[in-house]
Amino acid sequence: MALSSRSCLLLAAGRLQARGAGLRFASTTASLRTETEVDTSENEIVAPDFTNRNPRNLEQLALARKERGWKTTWPKREFWHRLRLERTQHYVEAFVERCNGDVVVSASTREWAIKRHLYSPKGVTACKNLGRVMAQRCLEAGINFVNFKAVIPWEHRCDSIQEFRKAVEEGGVVLREPQRIYQ
Numbered sequence: 001m002a003l004s005s006r007s008c009l010l011l012a013a014g015r016l017q018a019r020g021a022g023l024r025f026a027s028t029t030a031s032l033r034t035e036t037e038v039d040t041s042e043n044e045i046v047a048p049d050f051t052n053r054n055p056r057n058l059e060q061l062a063l064a065r066k067e068r069g070w071k072t073t074w075p076k077r078e079f080w081h082r083l084r085l086e087r088t089q090h091y092v093e094a095f096v097e098r099c100n101g102d103v104v105v106s107a108s109t110r111e112w113a114i115k116r117h118l119y120s121p122k123g124v125t126a127c128k129n130l131g132r133v134m135a136q137r138c139l140e141a142g143i144n145f146v147n148f149k150a151v152i153p154w155e156h157r158c159d160s161i162q163e164f165r166k167a168v169e170e171g172g173v174v175l176r177e178p179q180r181i182y183q
Contacts, residue, residue: 056142062178067099079147080177083134085164091121094134094164096146105141107133127160128167135171148175 058064059080069077077099086093095106107114107130109121114133118126138146148165155161169175 062181064180066180075149081143081146083138083146083148083168083173083175085127085130085161087122087127087160089122092126092130092160094130096134096138096141096143105134105137105143107137124160124163127164131164131167132171135168135173138168138173139171143173145174145177147177 064080066078066080079099081096081098081104083096084094086095091109093106093108093110096104098104109115109118109126109130114130115121118129120126138144148168165175
């Protein structure tokens with residue numbers, strides 16, 4: 001014996017109501033309306049013990065320690081992230097490194113994706129375009145503040161380094177880290 005569609009609907013609704021789904025009939029038609037009331041007061045309760053799993057959180061709050069090293073150490077290691085630009089005879093490379101020496105983000109005019117858009121992989125325009133790429137990659141990696149000090153102090157006078165610096169700043173990366181907050 002075949003059941004009509006209306007009786008199948010009533011059986012299904014009865015089973016759902018027996019499970020506590022909270023169905024009610026608004027009319028005798030085939031449409032069902034569910035009651036969904038969510039108690040939001042549970043979302044406002046904060047656990048008394050909180051474990052932060054983001055290792056960079058203290059850096060972004062400017063509370064993390066900066067390794068100072070010895071006073072005679074050169075170049076200084078007192079940074080969280082340092083932006084370095086290295087120019088060789090044929091190419092230009094830029095990278096962001098952590099204080100322990102790990103490279104976080106890098107870009108080079110050796111990369112084919114960058115090299116194919118350049119006339120020369122070592123000039124002022126190459127440094128400017130490399131600065132744009134580095135700014136984009138830093139922001140994608142979540143690095144907003146970097147320390148940019150040339151290893152050799154008189155390198156800052158060079159046009160290519162000034163253009164690189166200007167392109168990174170225009171890209172949205174701040175070229176000095178916030179001062180550490182001591183508590």
